Amino acid sequence: MGQVPRALTIAGTDPSGGAGIHADLKTFQELCVYGMSVITAVVSQNTLGVKTFLDMPLELIESQMDAVYEDIRPNAVKTGMLSQSDVIRLVAQKMKAYNVDNYVMDPVMVAKSGDALLAETAKKELVNELLPLTTIVTPNLPEAEEITGRTIQNVQQMKDAAKQIVDEFGATAVVVKGGHLDDEARDIYYDGSVFDELVASRYDTKHTHGTGCTFSAAITAELAKGTPLRQAVETAKTYITEAIKHPIHLGRGHGPVNHWAYRNRQEGLSRA
Numbered sequence: 159m160g161q162v163p164r165a166l167t168i169a170g171t172d173p174s175g176g177a178g179i180h181a182d183l184k185t186f187q188e189l190c191v192y193g194m195s196v197i198t199a200v201v202s203q204n205t206l207g208v209k210t211f212l213d214m215p216l217e218l219i220e221s222q223m224d225a226v227y228e229d230i231r232p233n234a235v236k237t238g239m240l241s242q243s244d245v246i247r248l249v250a251q252k253m254k255a256y257n258v259d260n261y262v263m264d265p266v267m268v269a270k271s272g273d274a275l276l277a278e279t280a281k282k283e284l285v286n287e288l289l290p291l292t293t294i295v296t297p298n299l300p301e302a303e304e305i306t307g308r309t310i311q312n313v314q315q316m317k318d319a320a321k322q323i324v325d326e327f328g329a330t331a332v333v334v335k336g337g338h339l340d341d342e343a344r345d346i347y348y349d350g351s352v353f354d355e356l357v358a359s360r361y362d363t364k365h366t367h368g369t370g371c372t373f374s375a376a377i378t379a380e381l382a383k384g385t386p387l388r389q390a391v392e393t394a395k396t397y398i399t400e401a402i403k404h405p406i407h408l409g410r411g412h413g414p415v416n417h418w419a420y421r422n423r424q425e426g427l428s429r430a
């Protein structure tokens with residue numbers, strides 16, 4: 159057997175297992191990629207919302223990154239919750255020092271419950287320090303509005319934002335996710351030359367905790383395996399659509415998505 163594909167997530171936690179590091183590692187595992195993690199913040203949250211969180215000391219974040227890179231080099235990396243400016247600056251510095259490629263950024267700002275997971279003052283750092291290093295960035299509509307300063311209410315405005323994020327801010331590619339538009343689940347992909355639409359049925363469900371984390375983790379896993387970017391995004395869209403379509407009905411609020419659903423479909427299984 160050749161070298162096992164390896165992916166790293168740099169993000170916050172979710173003890174209820176639906177979002178953050180937990181969603182990322184489940185996704186890596188389901189897509190047959192060896193998962194590793196650097197924890198930026200311990201978040202006390204569940205399907206009902208965020209209670210509180212504690213940022214990890216910078217030295218501990220740095221030491222976790224060194225522990226990974228000195229031993230098992232990942233083939234792809236994603237970032238999720240980075241919480242504040244000095245964490246963003248540190249991660250950018252380490253990314254450059256370790257010459258990271260295949261970098262997927264989920265620009266996490268606010269949880270579905272409405273709780274802020276990124277300091278207001280840190281948004282410009284995310285754009286200035288990290289966005290130019292990305293292979294792909296995956297903002298939802300409110301995040302794309304924050305990054306570009308535009309109002310986004312339709313597909314043309316999603317395309318305008320996507321173009322600005324790549325052409326002006328320096329991301330290699332972007333998917334502007336339309337999970338917040340209410341007709342179809344339509345996302346816009348742009349890589350500096352080609353626009354594409356990823357369209358799926360929109361399921362009427364409250365079990366959408368961790369959808370953004372899962373989608374970006376699936377892109378990361380595919381990039382770790384060497385899948386070309388456009389195809390990695392396509393697989394991630396199928397993964398998240400299946401995970402939303404077959405809810406597992408956990409929790410009293412916005413329940414987690416179903417990480418078994420993608421392989422169930424591929425292999426004709428019914429593990430849940």
Ligand SMILES: Nc1ncnc2c1ncn2[C@@H]1O[C@H](COP(=O)(O)OP(=O)(O)O)[C@@H](O)[C@H]1O
Nearest residue numbers: 298335336337338343344359360361369370373
């Ligand atoms: N109810 C839904 N039915 C089908 N797909 C959805 C639904 N909600 C979100 N998606 C899809 O899930 C992915 C994550 O999108 P989104 O929920 O906007 O991210 P975030 O969690 O960052 O807000 C996107 O591909 C989006 O189109």
Ligand SMILES: Cc1ncc(COP(=O)(O)OP(=O)(O)O)c(N)n1
Nearest residue numbers: 170177178269270367368369370371
């Ligand atoms: C630790 C942590 N990171 C990110 C999120 C946001 O997750 P997301 O996939 O955008 O979905 P919601 O949680 O907002 O439904 C999070 N909650 N926690």
